[in-house]
Amino acid sequence: MVSVMAHAELIALLEVRLGEHYVAPPQAVAVDLIVSDCADASHRFTLGPMIVSTPIPSDGANYAVARITLSRAVLSAMLDDPTGFDPRSAAAMALGGVRVDGAERLAAYWLQLLKRPSAAARMALARARRRAPAVLATVPAMQASGGNDEHLPEHLHAALADTLDASIPLALRGMVDWPEVAWTLDDWHTHEGTTVLRTDPSSGLPQTVADFIDGFTTQRFADAGAATYTEGCLLPPAWEARFSWPTLPTHLFGAGQLWFGRASGVSLVTRLHCDLANSFLAQIHGRKRVRLYAPAQENAVYALDAFNTYRPCRVDVAAPDLTRFPRFAEAKGVDVVLDPGDLLVIPTGWFHCVWALDHVLSISRFADDETAATMLAARTLSPSSALNTLNTTRTG
Known part of the structure; x- marks a missing residue:
């Protein structure tokens, strides 16, 4: 289960999932992932020629154009069920849902990259x-x-x-x-x-x-x-x-x-x-x-x-x-x-x-x-x- 992973393993898994079908935008942009009940899992993902994650700067440098806030439980559910999760679903809402600030389409693209089709x-x-x-x-x-x-x-x-x-x-x-x-x-x-x-x-x-x-x-x-x-x-x-x-x-x-x-x-x-x-x-x-x-x-x-x-x-x-x-x-x-x-x-x-x-x-x-x-x-x-x-x- 993803929920029992160490923070480093979780971020590594996110990088792999996001990168599998990634297509770079016209210019580099950053998305901040805020895990509300697990600060160590919060990271900044820079979408350039490839996706690179780093800790979020404490001084707010290199401002991210989108921010996604969710709980560790929601993030785990997304990674555990890539063929079925939907941030709008009743199940996601019951776990606290997903909050998006800033560029909604960029945040939606980041979330979309975690999804996979079933057979x-x-x-x-x-x-x-x-x-x-x-x-x-x-x-x-x-x-x-x-x-x-x-x-x-x-x-x-x-x-x-x-x-x-x-x-x-x-x-x-x-x-x-x-x-x-x-x-x-x-x-x-x-x-x-x-x-x-x-x-x-x-x-x-x-x-x-x-x-x-x-x-x-x-x-x-x-x-x-x-x-x-x-x-x-x-x-x-x-x-x-x-x-x-x-x-x-x-x-x-x-x-x-x-x-x-x-x-x-x-x-x-x-x-x-x-x-x-x-x-x-x-x-x-x-x-x-x-x-x-x-x-x-x-x-x-x-x-x-x-x-x-x-x-x-x-x-x-x-x-x-x-x-x-x-x-x-x-x-x-x-x-x-x-x-x-x-x-x-x-x-x-x-x-x-x-x-x-x-x-x-x-x-x-x-x-x-x-x-x-x-x-x-x-x-x-x-x-x-x-x-x-x-x-x-x-x-x-």
Whole structure:
């Protein structure tokens, strides 16, 4: 167990893990690791041509642009379970969580380098590359609102089974009919303002719905750098049953994640990545633009080899540096805009990034490929009938 290692052994293991899939940034930067209950394990990691760790200078010399604070228990859990750990998980939170100060993306990269895919994860990506089209010209769409069609659930379940079998994204228009889809931000503030969404990764303080709304609608809060996006935090426990998917069996999906924040303009609110499970993203408030790239384009989008439950990419789609990432010029993505009430199905391995066209609130849940197979087995129409009704064009 990592928890019983001597401090020197722990730091040596960190250096090895971080270095296995390390790609140097354009210029050297430093990340301070603060182990809150073990000062001797706290070190500075300089990310240059290679990763070098040193004791943190007591006088603050050579200022680090990011700082990660956690307990020895959290650090041990990360190193003991590289295929499963997630700093946002309930298990990590129970051990004290992870606090980040300074450059969040740099800290996220440092943490990402400790992750490793399981054999099952690699098999899931291989299946996705075999099944999915190399390029998708448009995202298929299906009107899912009930109307008077008594056979809609059968058509819907068949369409889901077929889209997961073929590894093709699917936009279900009007799928979500929760009353909250019609709420304004004022309604959210009034009815759910005191609901705690997460612990602030910088301050360690609880953040409520009202904190987020004030943070992205009030200039005073915005100027102070208030929180603007929840980054996929766990859904509050009281919301789990309330926001389960209509017509879809609850037991097939994992815990919900919440994506709530300010309109992003030309910047991304979610950077390019793929998930190692099938993602179901429900849009509740505002509009999002999602860009998708097929699994076979992993080299063109510079996907990292250090990952577990999701696989991030190094390139920034909103402002790509083609000098550093020349292959991205050949990447072919497809966009889809989600309105309130829409649900987007993103099969395993599809790379995607997100712009918030308005202030937005979304909920996502995941179903692994084994669960998708359950849906396939339960289909009520012939294998091709549902997809034949969709507005879809495939190329490649």
